[in-house]
Amino acid sequence: MNDADPRRAALRRQLDHWRRALEALLRFDEIAAADAWASLAPDLVRSIRLRFDKAAGRLMAELTGLERRAASADGGETADIEEQLVALRQRYSLLETTIDFYGDAINSRSNPVMQRTLAGLDHLAVLSMQRLLAPLGHPAPPVLSYVDRGLGAAIMKAGLRLWDPTVLSPAATIKIARHNLMRPTALIHETGHQVAHILxxxxxxxxxxxxxxxxxxxxxxxxxxxxxxxxxxxxxxxxxxxxxxxxxxxxxxxxxxxxxxxxxxxxxxxxxxxxxxxxxxxxxxxxxxxxxxxxxxxxxxxxxxxxxxxxxxxxxxxxxxxxxxxxxxxxxxxxxxxxxxxxxxxxDPAEVAPPVLQRLALAGGSALARSPYWSAAEPLRILALSGLQMVTQPARATAIAETQQQWLQRLDPLPVAA
Incomplete structure (x- = not known):
C-alpha cells in the first residue's frame, strides 16, 4: 500500500485498529475478573469461551482478507474495502455487546459471598428445570445467574441467538433483581420461560x-x-x-x-x-x-x-x-x-401448600438450613418455605433472609438426593 495516499493510509490505520480491538475482545480475564470466571462450572466456561472464540475468529478471518486486499489493491478498490470495513465494524459492535453482557453478568460474582449465593441459585434453577424436562426426555441447560439493578427478573434463554446472530446463548442466563435476591421465587418464573421454550x-x-x-x-x-x-x-x-x-x-x-x-x-x-x-x-x-x-x-x-x-x-x-x-x-x-x-x-402445587411446608419446617427444624441431607433432599421446598415465612412473618423476615442466604451459599456443591 502506498501510504503517500492519505485515504489509503487512513484505511490501513483503521484495519490495524480493528485487529487490535478484536484481539483485546478475547482477553477474557480483562472482560471479567479471574475469580469470577473461576466460580463458574468449567464446562460452562469452556462453552462461553469457545463460542466467542469462533465468532471473533470469523471476524478476524474477514479482517485478514480485507488487509490482504488493501495491501495489494490499487486505489480503485479502496472504496469497496472501506464499505466492507464499515460492515465489519457493525458486526464487531454486536459481538462486543454480547461479550460485554456476559462479562457484566460474570463480574456480578466478583466477591466470595455473591459467588456462593449465585452458585446456589444456579443449582436451584437447574433442579427446577429438571423436574419437568427430565421426565419428558430433555436435558436442562446450564445456568448462569447474575444480580443487577431494576425491579424485575429476566432471562436470556439458552439456545437463542444473541446480539451477534452467529452466537447462540450457551446458558440460561438469569438476572435476579438486587432487591429480590433474598426472596428469589422469580428465579423459577425465569426457568419456567426456559422450560416453555424447550417444550x-x-x-x-x-x-x-x-x-x-x-x-x-x-x-x-x-x-x-x-x-x-x-x-x-x-x-x-x-x-x-x-x-x-x-x-x-x-x-x-x-x-x-x-x-x-x-x-x-x-x-x-x-x-x-x-x-x-x-x-x-x-x-x-x-x-x-x-x-x-x-x-x-x-x-x-x-x-x-x-x-x-x-x-x-x-x-x-x-x-x-x-x-x-x-x-x-x-x-x-x-x-x-x-x-x-x-x-x-x-x-404438584399441593407439595408446597402452607400446611405441608409447616410440616416440613417441624420435621427439619433448624437443621433444614444447615443439614446437607435436607438441602439435597428438599432444596426447592426449602426455597418455598423460606419464601412463605418471609411473606407471612414480616417481623422475622430479616432473620429468615439471612438464614436463607447462608443456606444458599452452602447449596451448590451438594448432590441431588435420589
Whole structure:
C-alpha cells in the first residue's frame, strides 16, 4: 500500500485498529475478573469461551482478507474495502455487546459471598428445570445467574441467538433483581420461560386459553392467549413455590395505578391488576382459604377499576369471572407439550401448600438450613418455605433472609438426593 495516499493510509490505520480491538475482545480475564470466571462450572466456561472464540475468529478471518486486499489493491478498490470495513465494524459492535453482557453478568460474582449465593441459585434453577424436562426426555441447560439493578427478573434463554446472530446463548442466563435476591421465587418464573421454550408450552397453553374463552368472547380469548408465555412462567413459579411466588409478584407489580391498570396491546405481560388476581386464584384452587385472600382484597381496594380506562376496566371485568376456569387450564389441563399431562401432574402445587411446608419446617427444624441431607433432599421446598415465612412473618423476615442466604451459599456443591 502506498501510504503517500492519505485515504489509503487512513484505511490501513483503521484495519490495524480493528485487529487490535478484536484481539483485546478475547482477553477474557480483562472482560471479567479471574475469580469470577473461576466460580463458574468449567464446562460452562469452556462453552462461553469457545463460542466467542469462533465468532471473533470469523471476524478476524474477514479482517485478514480485507488487509490482504488493501495491501495489494490499487486505489480503485479502496472504496469497496472501506464499505466492507464499515460492515465489519457493525458486526464487531454486536459481538462486543454480547461479550460485554456476559462479562457484566460474570463480574456480578466478583466477591466470595455473591459467588456462593449465585452458585446456589444456579443449582436451584437447574433442579427446577429438571423436574419437568427430565421426565419428558430433555436435558436442562446450564445456568448462569447474575444480580443487577431494576425491579424485575429476566432471562436470556439458552439456545437463542444473541446480539451477534452467529452466537447462540450457551446458558440460561438469569438476572435476579438486587432487591429480590433474598426472596428469589422469580428465579423459577425465569426457568419456567426456559422450560416453555424447550417444550413448546407457550404455544400449547395459548391454544388452550383461547379455547377456554372463545365461547365467552373471541376478543377476550385472543387477549389471554397473547399472554400465554408469562402465564406459563407464573404457573411454573407457583407450582414450585406456592403462595410465596404470588406475594412476591404482587410486591414487584405494586406500582402506581397507571402501571397496574395499563394494557399494552401485543405486550406478553398480562395487565398487572389481573395477573396478581390470577395468582391468588391459583392459591384458592390449590389451597382454599389463606392469607392470599387478604392480599387480593387489599389489591382491589388500592387499585379500583373506576380509575382505569374504560377499555381496560371492561377487559378486567370480563376476565375476573373467568379466573377459576383459566387456573384449571394452567394447572390441571393436559397439554401436548407436557406429554399429554397437566402441569400439576408433574409438579404438584399441593407439595408446597402452607400446611405441608409447616410440616416440613417441624420435621427439619433448624437443621433444614444447615443439614446437607435436607438441602439435597428438599432444596426447592426449602426455597418455598423460606419464601412463605418471609411473606407471612414480616417481623422475622430479616432473620429468615439471612438464614436463607447462608443456606444458599452452602447449596451448590451438594448432590441431588435420589
Amino acid at each position: 413448546g408450552w407457550n404455544e400449547a397453553l395459548a391454544d388452550a386459553l383461547e379455547d377456554a374463552l372463545s365461547g365467552e368472547s373471541p376478543e377476550l380469548a385472543r387477549v389471554w392467549a397473547g399472554w400465554a408465555s408469562e402465564i406459563a412462567a407464573d404457573s411454573y413459579a407457583f407450582a414450585h413455590t406456592g403462595y410465596a411466588a404470588v406475594a412476591n409478584l404482587h410486591d414487584v407489580l405494586a406500582g402506581d395505578a397507571d402501571y397496574v391498570l395499563r394494557f399494552v396491546p401485543g405486550d406478553p405481560h398480562p395487565v398487572s391488576y389481573v395477573r396478581v388476581l390470577l395468582g391468588v386464584e391459583m392459591c384458592n384452587a390449590a389451597y382454599g382459604d389463606g392469607p392470599w385472600r387478604g392480599l387480593a382484597q387489599a389489591w382491589v381496594e388500592r387499585y379500583p377499576l373506576a380509575d382505569a380506562d374504560a377499555e381496560v376496566a371492561a377487559l378486567m371485568r370480563a376476565s375476573l369471572p373467568m379466573l377459576p376456569r383459566l387456573v384449571r387450564v394452567c394447572l390441571d389441563t393436559p397439554l401436548p407439550a407436557l406429554g399429554a399431562r397437566a402441569l400439576s401432574h408433574w409438579i
